[in-house]
Amino acid sequence: MKIGIIGGGSIGLLFSCYLSKYHEVTVYCRTDSQVEQINRHGVNLKKKNEQQNFPIQASVSTALEPADLYIICVKQYHLNNVIPVLQQTDKNAILLFLQNGIGHLPELKKLAHECILLGVVEHGAMKEGNTTVRHTGQGLTRISEYKGIENNVHTVREILSMEEFPFVIEADYMKMLENKLLANAVINPLTAILNIKNGELLFNPFFNQLFQKFFQEVANVLQIVDQQSALQYLETICKNTAENESSMLRDIKLNNRIEIDGIITPLINKAEEKNIQIPLLYAAYETLRGRTGDR
Numbered sequence: 001m002k003i004g005i006i007g008g009g010s011i012g013l014l015f016s017c018y019l020s021k022y023h024e025v026t027v028y029c030r031t032d033s034q035v036e037q038i039n040r041h042g043v044n045l046k047k048k049n050e051q052q053n054f055p056i057q058a059s060v061s062t063a064l065e066p067a068d069l070y071i072i073c074v075k076q077y078h079l080n081n082v083i084p085v086l087q088q089t090d091k092n093a094i095l096l097f098l099q100n101g102i103g104h105l106p107e108l109k110k111l112a113h114e115c116i117l118l119g120v121v122e123h124g125a126m127k128e129g130n131t132t133v134r135h136t137g138q139g140l141t142r143i144s145e146y147k148g149i150e151n152n153v154h155t156v157r158e159i160l161s162m163e164e165f166p167f168v169i170e171a172d173y174m175k176m177l178e179n180k181l182l183a184n185a186v187i188n189p190l191t192a193i194l195n196i197k198n199g200e201l202l203f204n205p206f207f208n209q210l211f212q213k214f215f216q217e218v219a220n221v222l223q224i225v226d227q228q229s230a231l232q233y234l235e236t237i238c239k240n241t242a243e244n245e246s247s248m249l250r251d252i253k254l255n256n257r258i259e260i261d262g263i264i265t266p267l268i269n270k271a272e273e274k275n276i277q278i279p280l281l282y283a284a285y286e287t288l289r290g291r292t293g294d295r
């Protein structure tokens with residue numbers, strides 16, 4: 001399959017390496033310097049103590065070569081620059097969006113493509129320079145059909161999935177996104193504000209109280225019916241990633257823009273629509289905005 005990967009960040013480089021084992025992959029980057037470095041040195045994939053080099057082709061994202069599938073691996077707030085370029089591509093090409101949160105959904109209406117898929121990434125990845133990515137957590141990628149011809153999602157899964165990099169299908173894209181959103185909306189802002197690793201939300205009794213109250217608000221907004229299972233699911237994530245820093249805490253430390261508008265803003269909008277009280281979510285939003293401004 002001919003695959004275009006948009007974004008040479010942590011997820012874009014991770015997907016480029018694994019998928020280039022069986023497919024013709026081009027990674028589309030924002031800068032000429034990253035394109036030049038990847039074309040010259042390939043991409044290094046680090047996992048535990050192993051390292052493998054993949055000779056991947058790179059190009060700038062201002063014009064995309066024809067492909068069967070484009071996987072969009074930029075952050076939600078980068079999409080305003082990427083959508084116009086995607087609009088120029090063949091409408092028969094399949095698009096797969098991998099952003100966290102639900103802030104990207106309104107953007108999809110601007111695309112006339114016949115098949116649009118959404119994905120949730122449960123791997124951990126960290127870019128270590130323009131040509132190196134570390135696979136920090138082995139997981140899987142869930143994909144679901146947002147718009148399209150029946151069975152396209154099955155075909156994509158069959159073609160992409162491999163033992164060491166699995167893809168699974170979810171029937172309901174909104175449920176899939178909301179499950180991940182629940183985790184990101186509770187764990188990310190709390191760990192970012194408190195400056196703690198994910199595990200502290202369980203192990204510190206005071207932070208755990210806050211975690212439970214925060215969970216309650218977010219679960220109410222998302223109208224989660226089985227809240228006990230949902231809370232257990234979040235506790236399992238905190239346990240499994242106890243030693244990790246959430247992506248929001250990492251972004252704050254690196255002075256990067258945070259994904260607040262894809263994760264917290266849509267929940268605030270939903271709560272206001274439904275008249276649900278969310279004092280903790282407002283406090284988190286204002287604290288994070290106050291700390292990071294518009295970046």
Ligand SMILES: NC(=O)C1=CN([C@@H]2O[C@H](COP(=O)(O)OP(=O)(O)OC[C@H]3O[C@@H](n4cnc5c(N)ncnc54)[C@H](OP(=O)(O)O)[C@@H]3O)[C@@H](O)[C@H]2O)C=CC1
Binds near residue numbers: 008010100
């Ligand atoms: N990293 C992880 O472990 C996980 C990430 N995710 C989600 O995946 C998405 C991507 O995250 P991640 O890879 O970590 O983010 P990164 O910040 O590492 O990567 C984003 C990349 O997009 C590039 N980019 C921005 N604008 C453009 C453009 N116009 N054309 C081409 N490339 C562009 C950036 O380039 P430049 O650096 O030059 O600005 C950067 O390399 C996010 O929504 C995140 O929440 C989900 C699960 C896990």
Ligand SMILES: CC(C)(CO)C(=O)C(=O)O
Binds near residue numbers: 183188198245248
């Ligand atoms: C699940 C979680 C919260 C793990 O850190 C994550 O996806 C993130 O940090 O963005």
